[in-house]
Amino acid sequence: MTNHDASAAVERLYNTYPFPPEPLLDEPPPGYNWRWNWLAAYSFCTGQKPIQQDIRILDAGCGTGVGTEYLVHLNPEASVVGIDLSAGALDVAKERCRRSGADRVQFHHLSLYDVEQLEGEFDLINCVGVLHHLPDPIRGIQALAGKLAPGGLMHIFVYAELGRWEIQLMQKAIALLQGDKRGDYQDGVKVGRMLFESLPENNRIVKREKERWSWENQRDANFADMYVHPQEIDYNIETLFELIDASGLEFIGFSNPSYWQLERLVGKNEELLERAKGLNSREIYRLIELLDPEVSHYEFFLGRTPLVKADWSTxxxxxxxxxxxxxxxxxxxxxxxxxxxxxxxxxxxxxxxxxxxxxxxxxxxxxxxxxxxxxxxxxxxxxxxxxxxxxxxxxx
Ligand SMILES: C[S@@+](CC[C@H](N)C(=O)[O-])C[C@H]1O[C@@H](n2cnc3c(N)ncnc32)[C@H](O)[C@@H]1O
Structure with missing residues (x-):
């Protein structure tokens, strides 16, 4: 498939199954995700509260606007822009924000690749669940990096290959059985559902689906997003840092830091901890994912210099x-x-x-x-x- 065809296939998937399929509410969504709260995210990344709160936020690949809506409500002085490749998903995002009174937001039907067409720069760029669906994620992240303001932050979520091994097998099995019906996403969901019903209960793929994903996969949009995707690149620590290095931005840290503690895994053994001291941080991350291959995604912050950090050591x-x-x-x-x-x-x-x-x-x-x-x-x-x-x- 050419890059153009791959993007067209992704657009068709999300026009058929806008994602995420969360219901629309007539009030602000409940709770928070601190990664979408500028005060909390900036403080996590730099150790200090940001000076400005009237910032510009970009939700790149906003889908049906679940994250976008939170970004508006959690940051009462910010103005937010959402972009997406799928017109169908954008229609839902607009309606979602209209209904909950999230009015400091604009949406554009635009690819990440063309983000330079937007005016100005952004202090916070959120890009969750998107880059791994681009045929050329490096071009995507570089385009986004070009729109990040000096001192700005980018929050990214991409898939990890180790914890998605069974998903990959199922994706390939469905594609084989679909044959020339590949690209018909409703047919893909039908084939996938039949497979899960037919396989023995103790089958490894079935067990993994039941224990980890089946709750969310009750909805066809989730099932399609997971098993019938036309374009997906799963990362490991080495390929992840190739992507990050290509962005030209600073890696600040994972936004789920508790997973990335070696002590959690081998803390009882002093000698192993001592040996690990000879490794650099990327090697330690690699060691952690090798020893705990449940990891199904990476979520992290990148930053553009100058980012002033306070460590409060004195x-x-x-x-x-x-x-x-x-x-x-x-x-x-x-x-x-x-x-x-x-x-x-x-x-x-x-x-x-x-x-x-x-x-x-x-x-x-x-x-x-x-x-x-x-x-x-x-x-x-x-x-x-x-x-x-x-x-x-x-x-x-
Ligand atoms: C899995 S959904 C994630 C939606 C949202 N970010 C979230 O986490 O709830 C992926 C979204 O990325 C969009 N997308 C994929 N490729 C894109 C591109 N090149 N430019 C803009 N959006 C893209 C899709 O249309 C889809 O809505």
Whole structure:
């Protein structure tokens, strides 16, 4: 297939099955994804709260606008642009945003490849589940990088091959059985569903589908997106970093950092940890995915220089910083709440007291040092709150 034909096939898939097929609501969507909240994302990437909030955001390959709608509602001063190859998906995205009152958004029927046609640059570019469906992802990421403002951030999600092995097998099996009906996506879904019904229960592909994907795949749009896709490139750490390096941007870090901890896997063995110290960060990532091949996607932030980072390593800097509570938490105010990743956490009395003082701080502008004088939390406690993404800091 030529690149042009591949893009046309992708467009037809998403016109047939706009994705994601989430229902439309008459109110803002519930909860948050901190990666779409500029304050939380910027703080994660740089250690400090951004100065500006009236930013421009691009949702590149926005599909039916589920992420776009969150980007509008979670960033009340931002203006958002969504682009997509599929006119059918864009129609749903427009209606979704109209119904929930997300009005600071514009949509354009445009390929990532042609993104330079948009006016100006963007402070945050979100590109989730898209680059791996381009016949030339490097050209796509380079086009996006050209629209990222200096000091801006890009959030990307692409597929990982190790945890999608069974999916790849099923995709190939469906294609073989479809023969010259390939490209008829409804027929592909029918063949795939028949296969899952026919295969023995203890079959490896069936087991994986049941344990990991079947809940979301009840909807045909999800099933088609997974098993009947005409264009998909799955990455491993080595090929992922080829893509990242080609972007010319800085790799800031994975946005699901808990997966990328070697201690989680071999932490009980000092000698293995010691040996791993000789590896560079990419080799460590590779080691982690080899040892835990469940990984089915990579999600990460890239940045364009100059990105000023604060590590708060000196006590003086930290004492002079102005703290606020991270808006991405659920169940506040309480000692038991959901953190930005919706994990339940328990706060100590001292942590709760510090966060309550932070809450009043958008007006009072007290420093960490001033707040600590009134409570029992120490500087290490403040560092721990920052690491857990519970507070945002502005340099004093
Ligand atoms: C799996 S969906 C992801 C939608 C959305 N980003 C999300 O995560 O909910 C992939 C989307 O990328 C779009 N897409 C694929 N290739 C594209 C391209 N070259 N330019 C713009 N959009 C593209 C598809 O039309 C589809 O809507």
């Amino acid at each position: 006590d003086e800097e930290l004492l002079g910083a102005i703290p606020e509570r991270n808006p991405c938490m659920d169940g506040w105010p309480s000692k038991s709440l959901f953190n930005c990743d919706y994990q339940i956490i328990s706060l100590s009395e001292d942590e709760l007291e510090f966060l309550q003082a932070c809450d009043a701080n958008s007006e009072q502008q007290r420093t960490v040092g001033q707040i600590l004088m009134d409570g029992k939390l120490g500087l290490e406690g403040v560092r721990s709150l920052l690491k857990q993404q519970l507070i945002l800091l502005t340099p004093g």
